[in-house]
Amino acid sequence: MAPAVLVSGGAGYIGSHTCKCLAAAGFLPVTLDNLSTGHRWAVKWGPLIEADIADRAVVMETVDRYRIVAALHFAAHSLVGESMRDPLKYYDNNVTRALAFAAALIDTGIDQFVFSSTASVYGMPVHLPMAEDHPTRPINPYGATKLAFEGALRDLQGAYGLRHVILRYFNAAGADGDGEIGEAHEPETHLIPNMVLAGLGAGSVLDIFGTDYPTPDGTAIRDYVHVGDLAQAHVAALRHLLAGGESLTLNVGTGKGLSVAEILAKGAEVLGHAVPHRLSARRVGDPPSLVADASAIHRRLGWEPRWSDVDTIIRTAAAWHSSQRGAGKAG
Numbered sequence: 229m230a231p232a233v234l235v236s237g238g239a240g241y242i243g244s245h246t247c248k249c250l251a252a253a254g255f256l257p258v259t260l261d262n263l264s265t266g267h268r269w270a271v272k273w274g275p276l277i278e279a280d281i282a283d284r285a286v287v288m289e290t291v292d293r294y295r296i297v298a299a300l301h302f303a304a305h306s307l308v309g310e311s312m313r314d315p316l317k318y319y320d321n322n323v324t325r326a327l328a329f330a331a332a333l334i335d336t337g338i339d340q341f342v343f344s345s346t347a348s349v350y351g352m353p354v355h356l357p358m359a360e361d362h363p364t365r366p367i368n369p370y371g372a373t374k375l376a377f378e379g380a381l382r383d384l385q386g387a388y389g390l391r392h393v394i395l396r397y398f399n400a401a402g403a404d405g406d407g408e409i410g411e412a413h414e415p416e417t418h419l420i421p422n423m424v425l426a427g428l429g430a431g432s433v434l435d436i437f438g439t440d441y442p443t444p445d446g447t448a449i450r451d452y453v454h455v456g457d458l459a460q461a462h463v464a465a466l467r468h469l470l471a472g473g474e475s476l477t478l479n480v481g482t483g484k485g486l487s488v489a490e491i492l493a494k495g496a497e498v499l500g501h502a503v504p505h506r507l508s509a510r511r512v513g514d515p516p517s518l519v520a521d522a523s524a525i526h527r528r529l530g531w532e533p534r535w536s537d538v539d540t541i542i543r544t545a546a547a548w549h550s551s552q553r554g555a556g557k558a559g
């Protein structure tokens with residue numbers, strides 16, 4: 229029987245791609261999701277338990293029913309701008325509820341846990357690229373809540389032996405290469421899907437948030453990693469824990485930064501025509517540049533990005549959004 233793993237947030241963008249990858253690797257992904265931003269249609273590779281992560285009885289019963297061996301925790305709120313406007317929503321879900329989830333798991337005897345953290349824990353770059361020992365001084369509540377939970381995990385390991393891998397993703401983008409799932413946030417706030425939607429005529433004109441950053445072309449720089457590569461990083465992290473490996477904190481990125489203007493130019497190339505856009509003010513809470521030093525994940529887990537070149541990212545995102553036009557899912 230395939231070993232079962234509990235995937236909180238498995239109906240979301242990164243969680244659903246990881247479920248596909250987990251199933252291909254011989255695991256049964258059991259999704260726990262309240263569908264606040266996720267989708268029932270995205271849960272295709274295992275059962276969906278529709279509940280909140282803070283529902284202790286459901287967590288305990290699910291672990292027992294499926295003989296769960298480890299948990300992957302994606303469920304969170306994750307928009308920088310929204311976190312500036314409504315920090316309580318972020319502390320409640322990303323810290324309070326996440327702790328209730330971890331407490332229930334610990335009580336069932338689960339001692340292996342993979343956590344979706346973020347490059348937002350670093351804050352303003354002191355130097356680039358950023359390795360895991362870069363100072364962590366988040367400049368928005370989203371990053372602060374993720375850093376708080378990272379700290380809690382280290383304490384939970386010390387007291388209750390909860391071994392964990394903290395994956396600090398840089399910018400997830402792209403879609404499943406087979407077109408089975410993709411990014412479908414409502415509203416969509418991320419650059420690549422917004423650019424693709426604007427290019428397909430299915431969204432509004434793309435806003436370029438900030439043209440006065442201290443970067444070569446004045447627009448903000450990010451490290452975009454394909455969601456399929458991120459999914460593979462989770463399988464590698466899970467295998468590391470199941471083999472008895474120690475707790476780790478690892479960046480997941482490519483080490484290559486691209487500016488918003490560069491993404492826009494690539495988008496025009498891949499789509500075959502210019503993308504309608506307008507220059508806008510900076511978005512509150514956005515740092516100028518985030519680029520990973522991803523050497524540790526290569527060293528510790530043997531992980532290498534395979535699909536994270538910008539062409540593949542934009543091409544798979546565009547294929548997904550084109551397929552959804554009129555299908556009533558994304559767009």
Ligand SMILES: NC(=O)c1ccc[n+]([C@@H]2O[C@H](COP(=O)([O-])OP(=O)(O)OC[C@H]3O[C@@H](n4cnc5c(N)ncnc54)[C@H](O)[C@@H]3O)[C@@H](O)[C@H]2O)c1
Nearest residue numbers: 237239240241242262263264265266280281303304306400
């Ligand atoms: N998208 C990125 O670029 C990015 C970058 C770094 C880190 N992350 C982190 O990765 C994780 C997944 O991000 P995503 O882009 O797939 O987001 P998403 O919104 O698509 O997925 C989150 C999922 O969690 C579920 N959820 C949220 N709160 C819940 C709760 N209390 N109980 C049960 N289910 C709940 C939602 O319904 C959704 O299905 C998040 O933890 C996010 O902070 C994302």
Ligand SMILES: O=c1ccn([C@@H]2O[C@H](COP(=O)(O)OP(=O)(O)O[C@H]3O[C@H](CO)[C@H](O)[C@H](O)[C@H]3O)[C@@H](O)[C@H]2O)c(=O)[nH]1
Nearest residue numbers: 306346347348398399417418419422435436437448511514
């Ligand atoms: O329509 C848009 C959307 C975004 N941007 C710009 O593009 C860059 C990337 O923005 P995204 O919204 O795509 O991603 P963020 O960098 O804000 O955040 C993402 O990556 C972070 C880690 O780097 C976090 O973890 C977070 O969860 C995740 O949403 C930013 O400079 C943003 O200002 C635009 O110019 N126009």
